[in-house]
Every structure is written in structure tokens, then in C-alpha cells.
Amino acid sequence: MSDTFNVYKDGKVVQTGTSPIKITGLEPSTLYKAGTFKISRVIKKNESAKEIIPEFKTGAVVIPVDSVELSPKSGKISVGGTLQMIASISPANATNKSTTYESSAPSIISIDSNGLARAIGNSGEVNITVTTVDGKKKSVAKLYIKTADES
Structure with a gap:
């Protein structure tokens, strides 16, 4: 059974999944400062301490020509x-x-x-x-x- 990860923002779980986990619903071309999100690992219902996710920037949305x-x-x-x-x-x-x-x-x-x-x-x-x-x-x-x- 795979480990599960919880991603938190403002103390609330915003994403749950297995590795590699992706955070969905983010604004394109946006810089998110370190600590905006935190992540924990869940093993057999035991959750680890929340760790700070480092600063990252989302990519631009590409709208293709039809x-x-x-x-x-x-x-x-x-x-x-x-x-x-x-x-x-x-x-x-x-x-x-x-x-x-x-x-x-x-x-x-x-x-x-x-x-x-x-x-x-x-x-x-x-x-x-x-x-x-x-x-x-x-x-x-x-x-x-x-x-x-x-x-």
C-alpha cells in the first residue's frame, strides 16, 4: 500500500494523494512563497508533522490554436x-x-x-x-x- 500525502494551505487540506502529488487549482504564472503550502505523510493512518513546501512558480497556461x-x-x-x-x-x-x-x-x-x-x-x-x-x-x-x- 502506498503512502499518502496531505497538502495544506491555511491549515486546511487542499490535496491528498500518492507520490508524486500535484497541487491542482493553482493560478498560472504565480509565485507561491515558501510556507504557503505544507505537506505531511500519512502511513497507516499516522500523519507526520507538516513540512513547509519551498517557494515555487506555476507555469503559464498554453491555449493552442484550433x-x-x-x-x-x-x-x-x-x-x-x-x-x-x-x-x-x-x-x-x-x-x-x-x-x-x-x-x-x-x-x-x-x-x-x-x-x-x-x-x-x-x-x-x-x-x-x-x-x-x-x-x-x-x-x-x-x-x-x-x-x-x-x-
């Missing part, structure tokens, strides 16, 4: 013109919202790291892909070079 949507989904750009692409990440409170952009034909339409597409070729159709750093989620938009006879 999806990304690129807008507009399609568009036309005149030669020399630009179009700002927008990546919408879900959930909105995801921890890492970093993205990368890629053009399937950068000699026709280039795209910078901020999602600004620039038409540099005379004609063509290009896929612009945004990819999240967290989870490698992708969304694709199709852009075209607007010809001179189009208004």
Missing part, C-alpha cells in the same frame, strides 16, 4: 498594387498567434511577413497560404493579377 482563416479568400490585384491579407486565429485567446505566409508563385504575387500581397507579374493565379506556428494550421486564398481591361 484553426486559422485567411481573408479575403480570393481577390484581384493590379500590377504594382497590394492587398492586405488577414489571418483570423481561433480561439481569439490562443497563446501563440504567430503565422507565416507563403506565395505559390512569388514572381507573380509576393507576400510579406505581415500578410501584404504585392502583384509584381503581368498575369497569373497564385495561392497564398498562411500557416500558424502553433499547430501548423493552414488556410489558403487564391489571388489573380487584374488585367488592364478589367476595372
